[in-house]
Amino acid sequence: MTSILPRPKSKGASQQGTPAAERGADRRRVVDCEVAIVGSDLAALALAHRLAGVGREVVRLAVPADPALPLDDLLAPGFAMPAGALVQRIGEDDAGALWALSREVAAQGRDLAAAVGVPLGPKGALLAARAHAAGRLAEEQALLARIAPGTARLVGASDLERLLGGSSFVAALGLVPAVRIPCGALAGALERAAASVGIHEIAADGPVSCDLNGLRKYVDTPSTRIRAFEVILCGTGVLRAGAPHLAAGLKAVHFAAGRVPLSGAPPAYGGRVREFAGFGIDYHVDEGGLVLAVETALPVRTLSGAARILSRHARGLLPDGIGGKAEGRGYRILAAPHGMPLVGRIDKGVHVIAGLGLQPLSAHLLAAALVAEAIGGRDDRLALLQPFLALEPRGALASLRDIASVWRARLAARTGVAKAARASSASVVAQSAGPRPLPARPRSEAPPTASPKPSGASRSDGRGGPRREA
Incomplete structure (x- = not known):
């Protein structure tokens, strides 16, 4: 070229x-x-x-x-x-x-x-995935290794937590070159x-x-x-x-976007992060704070509404790093529905x-x-x-499908987080409890024997108490 x-x-x-x-x-x-x-x-x-x-x-x-x-x-x-x-x-x-x-x-x-x-x-561009989309991200990486070798590098959960300062994402693709x-x-x-x-x-x-x-x-x-x-x-x-x-045929994509102040030093990673198959989050961190854009199902009409959305998602990305009130507003971006x-x-x-x-x-x-x-x-x-x-002309039905797709993505992400939390909790309980062996019985002790049945004086009445025979 x-x-x-x-x-x-x-x-x-x-x-x-x-x-x-x-x-x-x-x-x-x-x-x-x-x-x-x-x-x-x-x-x-x-x-x-x-x-x-x-x-x-x-x-x-x-x-x-x-x-x-x-x-x-x-x-x-x-x-x-x-x-x-x-x-x-x-x-x-x-x-x-x-x-x-x-x-x-x-x-x-x-x-x-x-x-x-x-x-x-x-430098840097990360395509990051939460737990529910980790499998699809691995498929994306395998495909890119075939069609564009050397373009994407897989980043694991521990490295992501160290770079991003939070544990929201479990895997990511690092795109190169990127700046x-x-x-x-x-x-x-x-x-x-x-x-x-x-x-x-x-x-x-x-x-x-x-x-x-x-x-x-x-x-x-x-x-x-x-x-x-x-x-x-x-x-x-x-x-x-x-x-x-x-x-x-264009699709209107709605965002709440703006800046959220941070407390303390920013995370080590200064490149752009875009969520893969999730909420539609795109952000980067600089000296002034967290610059964040979150896709919304409906238009964001007020500044206070945009601030609430940004604060909620910022706390999810950096739980201990938010240091002030978010400032943002709603955006409407026209794009092709297929993403090209x-x-x-x-x-x-x-x-x-x-x-x-x-x-x-x-x-x-x-x-x-x-x-x-x-x-x-x-x-x-x-x-x-x-x-x-x-592109085909889009009507009201297509707009409703767009709204539904945003909510489906949010539900999938929240369900994935809940499943991961339950699996982690179950693993911790299983490791702490473990199978308990039966206590050893002394050899001289006789095995317990079944108690003899009553001779007909009484039997259960089905309510937990005895019942007299006629």
């Missing part, structure tokens, strides 16, 4: 390095270019840099980016969809190719961060460096509409019309304008990059790299993600 680092500045199609502009009949400014990118997330910025660096005339329409959880970003291989489900969907060969690409891009992302002056955070990046720092650095690679940026001053039929595509705002031969829609917000059929990013071509000259809200940062860079190579006609590996674009 080619490097994702910014290439030297390109002059573009015009002498000034900016697209030609003219006034249309409706008094809107008309901007012509080869490629129009609609979006402001990291994938949009990385894609614009790549295309401008190889001589493409690029216009980026800056629209509000998708909301994100307040945790640090993570450069690590993998996707929100477990590897087992991915293999069932597309087979081992293609799943292995996607994992290999994500691992390569995660390593390249560190070079990109260094090139634009973004400091890296602590935390300060929230939004890489996207901000790329945005500041946009002028150096000849990208023309336009701020959207109102609603965006798209006409993506025909050879030339149109992206409109109240004051500007962009005409391009290639259009890339980046972010779930712009899907309603350019790909409403995909927007109708929506990346691919939806029509001739039209690509989408969306559904990245719950994905690691490396998935943003991977999407940008694959779309850029596909537009240049040099690579067809974008087809690996094409099967995940087939």
